[in-house]
Amino acid sequence: MSIAVSDLRCAYGRGASPVVDIDSFGVEDGVCGLVGVNGAGKSTLLRTLAGCRRPAGGRVIVDGVDLYGRRRRAVVGRIGYMPQQLDLPGELRVADALGYASWVRDVPARVARARNPAILERVGLAGRARHRVRELSGGMQRRLALAVALVTEPEVLLLDEPTTGLDPEQRAGLRAILADLGTRAVTLLSSHVMEDVVLMSDKVAVLEQGRLLHVGATAAFVDERGGPQHSAEQAFLTTIARARA
DSSP, rough: OOEEEOOOOOOOOOOOOOHHHHHHHEOSSSSEEEEETTTTSSSHHHHHHTTSSSSSEEEEETTTTTTTTTTTHHHHTTTEEOOOOOSSSSTHHHHHHHHHHHHHTTTOOHHHHHHHHHHHHHTOOGTTTTSGGGGGGGHHHHHHHHHTTTTTSSEEEESTTTTTTHHHHHHHHHHHHHHTTTTTSEEEEEEEEEHHHHHHEEEEEEEETTTEEEEEEEEHHHHSSSSTOOOOOHHHHHHHHHHOO
């Protein structure tokens, strides 16, 4: 399974300057971390790869199929997308929220009934199935957002800032879940927490003002650009500084 883009241009409004401008980029296996400052275009890119936002130009190819072409339905269900914000009514119970998400993604009811308890178990929410969404802590809501992304048993997983707003213990717990999922699906996750990127990603892609500055193995990125301390944060800052010089 793979997801790739070519000549991708994303803009807000006709004639506007592109907020994403990428000639070529792809992820074929493992986990790739997408890093960049706020406003770099990470969320726009992920929404476009998820099929939520048609690009102004270029193509998104999922397993050889154009995501915005005539065979769109053949691949869109194979993509799981976790946005930054969980947009579910607070009064819904967790199990019902997952059932609703399954219905929206065209998962047959009998399949959802059989699959969803296992998904809640996988993300550590099995004991919260009857709780209301508004009763969940911030960390649990992020886990529910991840569960929603998994309702189609996706082969491509797109995660937008999955650990944002979590305390260190919650981040460690979610990282463990994502590490397991990364062995089951091609995964692209955005983050501005470099520690999370290093711990979860095989590859790293640096995005600045909508353009890719670097794509490569995470370990080499840190070793070559992280200074004497081999700091992931320093590697990122060095990459950005070189581009702005």
